Amino acid sequence: MRYSKLFLPTTRETPAEAEVISHQLLLRAGCIRKLTSGLYTYLPLGLMAMQKVAAIVREEMNRAGAQELLMPMVQPADLWQESGRWQKYGAELLRFKDRHQRDYCLGPTHEEVITDIARRELHSYRQLPVNLYQVQTKFRDEIRPRFGLMRGREFVMKDAYSFDVDDEAAGKSYRIMKEAYHRIFQRCGLSFRAVEADSGSIGGSFSHEFMVLADTGEDTLVICSSCEYAANVEKAAVALSEAGSAAEGTAALTRVETPGMKKVDRVADFLDVTPADIIKTMVFLADGEPVAVLVRGDRQVQEVKLKNLLGAAEVEPIDDDTVWKLTKLPVGYMGPVDIQIRLVADQEVMRMTDAIAGANEKGMHLRGVNPGRDFTPELVGDLRQITSEDGCPACGGRLSFTEGIEVGHIFKLGTSYSEALKATYQDKDGVDKPFVMGCYGIGVSRVVAAAIEQNHDDNGIIFPLPLAPFQVIVLNLGMKNEAISSAAEQLYRDLQDRGIEVLLDDRDERPGSKFKDADLIGIPYRATVGKVYEKDGMVELRLRATGETTMLPFESAGKQIATMIREELEQLQQSFD
Numbered sequence: 001m002r003y004s005k006l007f008l009p010t011t012r013e014t015p016a017e018a019e020v021i022s023h024q025l026l027l028r029a030g031c032i033r034k035l036t037s038g039l040y041t042y043l044p045l046g047l048m049a050m051q052k053v054a055a056i057v058r059e060e061m062n063r064a065g066a067q068e069l070l071m072p073m074v075q076p077a078d079l080w081q082e083s084g085r086w087q088k089y090g091a092e093l094l095r096f097k098d099r100h101q102r103d104y105c106l107g108p109t110h111e112e113v114i115t116d117i118a119r120r121e122l123h124s125y126r127q128l129p130v131n132l133y134q135v136q137t138k139f140r141d142e143i144r145p146r147f148g149l150m151r152g153r154e155f156v157m158k159d160a161y162s163f164d165v166d167d168e169a170a171g172k173s174y175r176i177m178k179e180a181y182h183r184i185f186q187r188c189g190l191s192f193r194a195v196e197a198d199s200g201s202i203g204g205s206f207s208h209e210f211m212v213l214a215d216t217g218e219d220t221l222v223i224c225s226s227c228e229y230a231a232n233v234e235k236a237a238v239a240l241s242e243a244g245s246a247a248e249g250t251a252a253l254t255r256v257e258t259p260g261m262k263k264v265d266r267v268a269d270f271l272d273v274t275p276a277d278i279i280k281t282m283v284f285l286a287d288g289e290p291v292a293v294l295v296r297g298d299r300q301v302q303e304v305k306l307k308n309l310l311g312a313a314e315v316e317p318i319d320d321d322t323v324w325k326l327t328k329l330p331v332g333y334m335g336p337v338d339i340q341i342r343l344v345a346d347q348e349v350m351r352m353t354d355a356i357a358g359a360n361e362k363g364m365h366l367r368g369v370n371p372g373r374d375f376t377p378e379l380v381g382d383l384r385q386i387t388s389e390d391g392c393p394a395c396g397g398r399l400s401f402t403e404g405i406e407v408g409h410i411f412k413l414g415t416s417y418s419e420a421l422k423a424t425y426q427d428k429d430g431v432d433k434p435f436v437m438g439c440y441g442i443g444v445s446r447v448v449a450a451a452i453e454q455n456h457d458d459n460g461i462i463f464p465l466p467l468a469p470f471q472v473i474v475l476n477l478g479m480k481n482e483a484i485s486s487a488a489e490q491l492y493r494d495l496q497d498r499g500i501e502v503l504l505d506d507r508d509e510r511p512g513s514k515f516k517d518a519d520l521i522g523i524p525y526r527a528t529v530g531k532v533y534e535k536d537g538m539v540e541l542r543l544r545a546t547g548e549t550t551m552l553p554f555e556s557a558g559k560q561i562a563t564m565i566r567e568e569l570e571q572l573q574q575s576f577d
């Protein structure tokens with residue numbers, strides 16, 4: 001491809017609306033343009049990178065025995081009513097009517113549609129296992145679409161669904177996908193980690209997320225320094241230490257004035273105790289109903305754990321004014337004693353004795369609060385965020401924390417969808433049984449953003465070679481110089497003949513501009529044909545990632561560059577064989 005013909009509108013300025021680096025660079029490097037909130041056009045360069053991801057995904061899915069199909073994006077409401085998700089899915093599901101007033105939605109995911117296919121077309125155990133996937137545009141009406149391709153409303157996903165005869169076979173399908181995902185992200189040239197993920201009501205370690213490690217990630221991962229344990233903080237279970245189980249509390253319940261003391265730290269200072277002596281009470285909205293949640297004063301509520309304990313579809317924090325409107329409870333002075341709304345507690349709170357808590361009256365707290373004696377929560381469980389002081393849930397070892405971007409999610413579904421949709425097959429004895437299912441997603445467009453979050457510098461994108469729109473950019477720095485121009489053209493053709501994806505910068509621009517754009521768009525190999533060629537017959541090869549430069553004799557430059565690229569790609573492929 002010739003740069004002069006390529007539709008590649010780069011810009012020098014950092015767009016004000018872009019908060020994270022991948023969003024800024026995707027805009028500046030002419031990869032995407034915004035249509036409206038959460039909706040982007042992929043310009044040629046961005047589309048090329050995304051198609052690179054999709055190609056790797058397809059190769060590895062096929063290799064793992066999955067088969068590609070393509071389902072409609074528009075889905076009829078009746079299927080969603082059968083699964084129960086028409087009611088449950090919430091506002092992320094975009095619903096609309098057709099001209100006959102029939103209800104539809106735009107597919108955010110395809111469990112319903114694929115289960116419908118299975119119940120119509122798969123009848124016997126002899127046809128199983130089956131794993132079907134697609135690469136398709138999804139729509140989710142996200143509350144906060146942001147960060148460009150990272151969290152769009154429309155985005156490209158690979159979604160796969162497996163159907164098996166029983167749990168054991170489904171476990172095997174799951175392991176095959178887990179292995180395929182390792183290969184995919186490895187081949188994309190990304191630094192990533194598979195972690196145990198929250199699997200909602202199903203429980204167990206039947207869900208893994210694949211995280212690209214990057215500071216800007218929206219997810220936090222806990223990693224054990226002694227064993228293999230790695231999990232999303234949403235999932236990481238807090239082990240209660242045995243040492244913590246103290247004697248019974250004996251103090252009487254007394255009221256104490258704490259004027260203006262709304263924050264835990266201030267109450268602690270004022271009463272000369274530590275935050276660990278205070279019971280913190282917070283109100284959340286669970287499926288629209290206010291629930292008071294108790295954690296120790298120095299702890300944070302983990303909302304996903306709360307959602308699971310309550311069996312709620314949605315849990316959200318609410319601001320002080322709304323708490324007051326809904327419950328008439330004074331924020332900052334709330335407490336569990338005689339509280340009039342639903343009450344749940346973190347397990348650790350139930351071990352506290354003679355604690356401090358709000359009195360549900362402005363400017364007042366209670367001393368000598370004892371669980372069991374003074375209040376009884378409706379539910380008790382592991383509700384708080386794990387911290388670095390907690391031991392590893394698997395081995396007790398030391399934990400460290402790191403940020404990640406979720407690029408893939410694999411999930412053992414069991415029979416929830418097949419039972420709801422009555423999707424069955426006949427086993428060996430002619431008995432009808434529900435399929436045991438799994439589902440496996442990859443955010444194909446998000447991978448492009450994640451790759452840039454992980455690989456960039458002040459000058460622009462540094463595409464990992466396997467995802468780069470072009471592998472090499474050849475700079476012609478003598479547009480008006482016959483010898484230089486014809487050498488650049490020759491190198492360009494030579495690389496093309498060797499099957500290398502090459503971009504020739506043949507624009508009538510100053511060298512400085514050409515260098516800047518080459519850096520910005522992040523092409524891994526840059527070959528410059530300029531004055532040094534004219535003088536010494538050499539081509540300068542520069543690696544975008546390291547800045548390392550080498551001089552190559554013009555005659556062998558094409559061959560040498562092609563070899564380097566092949567070797568780099570092969571290395572990524574081989575590391576798991």
Ligand code: ATP
Binds near residue numbers: 444
């Ligand atoms: P998240 O927690 O980020 O909202 P999710 O759990 O809703 O993700 P899944 O339903 O598991 O995501 O979707 C599969 C994959 O699709 C995710 O791992 C992610 O890579 C990608 N994905 C999900 N939502 C978006 C989005 N709004 N924009 C881009 N990619 C997305």
Ligand code: MG
């Ligand atoms: Mg989501």
